[in-house]
Amino acid sequence: MQGKNMPGVNGSGPMWSQLLNMEPPDSPVDSPEGELMMGYRNSGMESLDYEVVESLAYREDQAQRGIWHHASYITLKWVFALLIGILTGLAAFFINIAVENFSGWKFAATFAVMKHSYFLGLITYVAFNGALVFSSVYIITQFAPAAAGSGIPEIKAYLNGIDTPGILLFRTLIGKILGSIGSVGGGLALGKEGPLVHTGACIASVLGQGGSTKYNVNPKWLRRFKNDRDRRDLVTCGCAAGVAAAFRSPVGGVLFALEEVTSWWRSQLLWRVFFTSAVVAVVVRTAMGWCKTGSCGHFSSGGFIIWDISGGQDDYSFFELLPMAMLGAIGGLLGALFNQLTIWISTWRRNVVHRKGNRVKIIEVLLVSLITSLLSFGLPMMTSCKPCPDPAKYPDVVCPRPSHSYGNYVNFFCSNENEYNDLATIFFNTQDDAIRNLFSTNTPHEYTTRSLLTFLVMFFSLAVLTYGTAVPSGQFVPGIMIGATYGRLVGILVVNASSKDSVDEGTYALLGAASFLGGSMRMTVSLCVIMVEITNNLQLLPLIMLVLLISKAVGDAFNNGFYEEQVKLRSLPLLDSRPQRFMRTLAAKDAISTRKVVQFSRVSKIGHIVSVLRSTNHNGYPVVDKLPTGEPVVIGLILRSHLLALLQAKADFQHTSIPGDIPGQIKFRYDVRDFTKPVSSKGVSIYEINISPQEMEMFIDLQPFVNPTPYIVPEDMSLTKVYNLFRQLGLRHICVVPRPSQVVGVITRKDLLPEVLEERDSLEEIMSSRG
Ligand code: ATP
Ligand code: MG
Known part of the structure; x- marks a missing residue:
């Protein structure tokens, strides 16, 4: 990497004036760019600057601050x-x-x-x-x-x-x-x-x-x-x-x-x-x-979501692993289907419905609300009620409950007093209570297969239809409800097939919920812990893990997880954790744009900086100096936001093109942090800054403000490596350079151990000389 220790960076010479009149940059509009790239650029989405710009100004600023500064920051x-x-x-x-x-x-x-x-x-x-x-x-x-x-x-x-x-x-x-x-x-x-x-x-x-x-x-x-x-x-x-x-x-x-x-x-x-x-x-x-x-x-x-199901099944027999694995597979399939349907509907909605303006968005949501209300009120009305369970056999069950109750076994639209409406307890209820009812343990045969199937089909369709409308929406609770419903269905099958009393439908409902979330969102560890924490039942941990692993594997065979798909749909330029296979055959030079690099010389005219900032929208510009031998040398990278802050503060504008005395004597008359800290990407625009014609003729020495050691890679570096570097360090810019002409040394892991470094005699001297 090149930096302030390169010979000649601080030197001034007759070549300065030549460097000042660099060619104006190409207009970004004229440059050859794919449609997708243009789309990303026009979307208004900008990258964030996570890198600390260790410029001379920053280092000087840091050196002046004591331990208290750091302690108060922490x-x-x-x-x-x-x-x-x-x-x-x-x-x-x-x-x-x-x-x-x-x-x-x-x-x-x-x-x-x-x-x-x-x-x-x-x-x-x-x-x-x-x-x-x-x-x-x-x-x-x-x-x-x-x-x-x-x-x-x-x-x-x-x-x-x-x-x-x-x-x-x-x-x-x-x-x-x-x-x-x-x-x-x-x-x-x-x-x-x-x-x-x-x-x-x-x-x-x-x-x-x-x-x-x-x-x-x-x-x-x-x-x-x-x-x-x-x-x-x-x-x-x-x-x-x-x-x-x-x-x-x-x-x-x-x-x-x-x-x-x-x-x-x-x-x-x-x-x-x-x-x-x-x-x-x-x-x-x-x-x-x-x-x-x-x-x-x-x-x-x-x-508050917490469905205590500790009263349920706490053991399972070997044969139950099969239906449980089946739940995982159903979760994977239905989760993938859910993701796919939401992609289709969201795409259609974005391209057709939401283009028509806010009024259409409002009408759409009201229509969805009307359909939801009619179904949740009407379907329980059309369901025939079931007789309450035998109190002698199930003494703990309260049945029937009055229709305005939120518990299970609710008497809603029943002709007979001793009956309850199973569909009403899940459809005509708040979601939290509906889930509590679906998870309820020790209530065998509470729901009929028909009611559960009706609810599953209807609620699945409603969830698909609702997602993407112009209201805040989360996918966890609908996911839990869908999963719990088919989980309970599988539970009914197992209860019927098994002679054991210990099999509990509520437990299957919980596993079903885990499987659907796993199949749709494809998370494993966090979902597993969330499911255990919300149900207060640690016994089921191995089963939840099994179900989640299967549902994730099955879902992955069809499409990406719900959030990844939604990220793609919104065209958010996200870098995945893994680079694509084809990148292995490419090199850094294959990914750079064909456009001429827009750069500044170390001492630049204010007018030139303003015109470059107006005619390009890049966020990082290399800064070059000349060696005493006349060869150009890159002294770092300056961020657009830092340039804007400098122009706004009119910091260190000077009348000549002679570089200032650097380092150690930077006379800041401004808050140095404005030009040094990693800034917020939402800064001022170049058009908001007023600069007089006289100031346009002045100069600024950029050296104290550049990032002297930006990440630099040789042009032949494989793109996979570049990608990993970019992703793992959270970078915004990487400069691509030709192969270096010489190596000044090699660092290995042990060179970086503090005790090895402390052993070096020269270390103290170096540190004191650099302040
Ligand atoms: P960001 O999210 O940081 O805004 P961007 O993709 O919008 O990123 P720009 O800085 O607008 O980036 O750059 C657009 C293109 O121009 C990129 O393909 C990049 O390779 C190239 N580019 C970036 N900086 C320069 C520069 N100083 N000179 C020439 N080309 C550049
Ligand atoms: Mg941009």
């Missing part, structure tokens, strides 16, 4: 992790209270009206759902469009290094919270967990943003994380916090962030994420304690 990061945990926990609590209360009022009103007229009851139910769903879609279309959908694909992309416009804004956060209350409370076939992950990420990002310049609330200490690198860490904490809050599953949250959303992981991050998840668990528990006295209206502990 402390502040932990404080932020704590705040993310508390706020995400409270947001989840608020969403749950609101959803449960709206649902409660909805069912109470519907049942009250139904006493007089079933038809009016239906109207009440449809109107309530319609109003809630309308509030959600209205907020999304008018106020926070980026809050539609689950948000997980975009967060995944963010943590991979690509920023989708608007995805982490404060208004998106508010839209997500209010929108998911409407969409979940309105009974649509979607859940609130994906949105909660997005909510956690938004909270983290908003905190890391460092206040608001608009409202003048941006103290210095709050701005310390206002850069892509630190915000990435905070957003990771936010994602884990979201899952931890949604499922009350702290370890599951950590693993979900690790397995599904992040692209880079460090051990220090693990501790912080773990801490945030633990904080969420405590906050949620404490907040639920406030509601014990009944002061939270319809909200009870039931509103």
Whole structure:
């Protein structure tokens, strides 16, 4: 790598003036570029800068700061992790209270009206759902469009290094919270967990943003994380916090962030994420304690996902492994089918329906709501009721329950008093309660095969239809409901085939839920832990693992996981963890564009910089100097955002093209961090900066601000290696150079061991000379 130690970098000579008048760059529009590339460029999605630019200015700045600076930085990061945990926990609590209360009022009103007229009851139910769903879609279309959908694909992309416009804004956060209350409370076939992950990420990002310049609330200490690198860490904490809050599953949250959303992981991050998840668990528990006295209206502990099925099957016989493996295979098939159908429908929706504007989006969601309400009210009405189980045989079963009850064995539209409506307990209910009923143990033969099949087909279709509409939506809860239904169906078959009493349908429902989530989302470790945490039953761990492995393997044979497919569908330029096979035969030089490299000379004219920044939209420019021998040498790479910050601050503009005295004597009259820290990609635009004609004639010495050691690869390096380097280090730019002409030394692993380094006599001298 070339850097400040290259001879001649600091030298000045007669060649300077020649370098200043470099040719203007090619216009990006004229350059040969594929359609796909143009699409990516015009999408407004920019990469994030995770690399620390160790420029001279940065190093000098760091050298001046003491140990306290570092200690306060670390402390502040932990404080932020704590705040993310508390706020995400409270947001989840608020969403749950609101959803449960709206649902409660909805069912109470519907049942009250139904006493007089079933038809009016239906109207009440449809109107309530319609109003809630309308509030959600209205907020999304008018106020926070980026809050539609689950948000997980975009967060995944963010943590991979690509920023989708608007995805982490404060208004998106508010839209997500209010929108998911409407969409979940309105009974649509979607859940609130994906949105909660997005909510956690938004909270983290908003905190890391460092206040608001608009409202003048941006103290210095709050701005310390206002850069892509630190915000990435905070957003990771936010994602884990979201899952931890949604499922009350702290370890599951950590693993979900690790397995599904992040692209880079460090051990220090693990501790912080773990801490945030633990904080969420405590906050949620404490907040639920406030509601014990009944002061939270319809909200009870039931509103938070936790389905205790510890009363179920705790052992299994060998023959049961076959139906359980079968569940895994069904999960893989149905999960892959679900993914494929959602891709088709989402593509159609994006290309046809959503192009027609917000009004169509609103009508579409209202139609889906109407269909959902009619089916969930109408189908239980058409189902014939079943007689309650024999109390002598099942003394624990409460049957029938009154129709306005949320438990199982509900008497809904039954002619006989001693009967219950099995379809109503899962279809005409809140989703959390429906899942609790599906998982219920020691209630054999509670559901008829017909009811379960009806629900499976209808709910699967509704979930496919609903995903992608303009409301916040999560896929976990619908997935659990679909899986639990066919799991229970398989359970019925096993109960009928087996002579043993120990076989429990509820256990099969749980395994079914795991299998569908595994088949659709293709996660294994995190799903397994989440399933164990939400059901409080550790005994089933090996079975859940088996089912997940099979369903993932079967699903993988057909298509990618749900989120990967959604990432592709949204054309997010995500770098997968593995490079493609064909890259092995290619080299770095095959991937670079044919366009001429746009670069700056070390001392550049302000007018030239402005014209280059206006005519190109690159984000990194190599900076070149001349050796005393006259040969050009690359002294580093300068970021567009740093150039903009320099121009805006008019930092160190000078009247001559003679380079300044460097290093050690940089006289900064500005906040040096503006030009040195990894900046936020959302900076000012070149068109917002005012520069007078006199200033245009001035010069600036770029050397203190360049990244003197950008990542550089020889042009023959295999593309697989380049890809891995890029992905593993989270880079934004790699410079490609010809083969180097000489090697000054070789470093091996042992050279880098601190004790070996300390042994070197010359080390102290070098360190003191470099400050
Ligand atoms: P980002 O997400 O960082 O905005 P991008 O793909 O939009 O990435 P640009 O900086 O706009 O990147 O670059 C567009 C193309 O131009 C890339 O193919 C890259 O190879 C090439 N390129 C990037 N920087 C330069 C430069 N300084 N001179 C010439 N070509 C460049
Ligand atoms: Mg770009």
